[in-house]
Amino acid sequence: MRAFIITLLESSLTLSAIALVYITLTPSLSRRYSAKWRYYIWLVIIIGLLIPFRPHFALTPQIQLNPIELMPDLISEAGRSLLGAASNEILTINSNIWNVIAVLWFTGVCVVIAFHVLRHYRWMKMIARWSNDVEDQQIMETMQFLQGELGIRKRINIKHCAAIPGPMMSGLFKPVITLNSIDMTPEALNVVLKHELVHIKRLDLGYKALVLLATALHWFNPLVYLMAKAIEEQCELSCDEEVLNNASLEERRQYAAIIIDTAKAVAKRQTAITTHLYNGRDTLKKRIFALMDTRKKKRATSILIFVALCIFLTGGTINEFVVENIQFADSEDIMVATQYDSTVNDNESKQSQLSSSSVIEPEWYTYEEFKRWVEAELMVINKLVKTGEWTQEKADFAAETYKEILSQITQGARVSKPQLQHAEGTQTQNIVFISASE
Numbered sequence: 001m002r003a004f005i006i007t008l009l010e011s012s013l014t015l016s017a018i019a020l021v022y023i024t025l026t027p028s029l030s031r032r033y034s035a036k037w038r039y040y041i042w043l044v045i046i047i048g049l050l051i052p053f054r055p056h057f058a059l060t061p062q063i064q065l066n067p068i069e070l071m072p073d074l075i076s077e078a079g080r081s082l083l084g085a086a087s088n089e090i091l092t093i094n095s096n097i098w099n100v101i102a103v104l105w106f107t108g109v110c111v112v113i114a115f116h117v118l119r120h121y122r123w124m125k126m127i128a129r130w131s132n133d134v135e136d137q138q139i140m141e142t143m144q145f146l147q148g149e150l151g152i153r154k155r156i157n158i159k160h161c162a163a164i165p166g167p168m169m170s171g172l173f174k175p176v177i178t179l180n181s182i183d184m185t186p187e188a189l190n191v192v193l194k195h196e197l198v199h200i201k202r203l204d205l206g207y208k209a210l211v212l213l214a215t216a217l218h219w220f221n222p223l224v225y226l227m228a229k230a231i232e233e234q235c236e237l238s239c240d241e242e243v244l245n246n247a248s249l250e251e252r253r254q255y256a257a258i259i260i261d262t263a264k265a266v267a268k269r270q271t272a273i274t275t276h277l278y279n280g281r282d283t284l285k286k287r288i289f290a291l292m293d294t295r296k297k298k299r300a301t302s303i304l305i306f307v308a309l310c311i312f313l314t315g316g317t318i319n320e321f322v323v324e325n326i327q328f329a330d331s332e333d334i335m336v337a338t339q340y341d342s343t344v345n346d347n348e349s350k351q352s353q354l355s356s357s358s359v360i361e362p363e364w365y366t367y368e369e370f371k372r373w374v375e376a377e378l379m380v381i382n383k384l385v386k387t388g389e390w391t392q393e394k395a396d397f398a399a400e401t402y403k404e405i406l407s408q409i410t411q412g413a414r415v416s417k418p419q420l421q422h423a424e425g426t427q428t429q430n431i432v433f434i435s436a437s438e
Contacts, residue, residue, distance in 0.1 A: 041307055138189070241290070252291045
């Protein structure tokens, strides 16, 4: 669970940075690139938030798992006691902390989803109560014509509900267009229906559902709400762009007038999984300016690919999860180096002695922590040499080994704090040593 939370936080942080840069550049990009492509670039970012697990690429020398190089016969009993002091207690406390964090995160996800689901349910229940099917012949003919023009074959119901402030579309699997008034001019009716049909054709409600899910998963990150607002804005801008494709300046003015008329009855009760012709004062201003912009815009294919590449590569920049998730094979069985005979030298033989058992993820020594242990251990070894329990040659070899490990820690190697593991009724201390390859 610790690894998952760290990965989620990493994803949230890196994607927030990418999103902020994109939001900052959007005004400049809008002058050259179409709203449709700007809208779908956001989809790539949302998918990145929904799938936090991506390949990690270490920026430091490649780290690989090797069996422990601290041979059991090079550690004194006193040193082993120092290494293992309170390690189990620390691991248990850390594990409990991460479990509490995971429960808090999951509770937040449930609250966000429940809030939006309940809000949407109450909204749709109100509409169902006060709406009725539209049977006006002109509206049905216009609808049939526009569906043919846009290539939409599925059956779409049209309802009338005077209780809503403006036209809207709902229904992820069975779309329904609801009109607040059926007393419209043919031009206004054409614009309203085409706008909502474009949303249906592009599966915008499915897109909105993904945004809602990403918001729920990253509810702790205030920037995801800013992203959701920016996506809603680009959704409407791109829809307007498609509705007015090849439209004359006069048709654009009429479209703008219809949106402004709709805005007079501000839609305060829209939900996260419905679409509305009006989506707020700030968005309205941008939409009006965009409607009058008749310049041809380019596709933003290169930018979309660049953003996708950035998201793909973000896994390599914040890295504690690299070793834990990739080197430990993303499984419940964490490979730990157990005590073994010092005569075994080749890596394959060492690896064959690794036991796969469910243990808590290792806690790693810092350079200063391990240095303090080495200083204490060398003092103990010197006493062992004086009493004749150790030879000077063995003591010198142990000192050189510790010195080499300290040097490797500065280059990216890591030494785990020992974990007590029960095997056949006995307790053994397991230590993982991860060395940085040259």
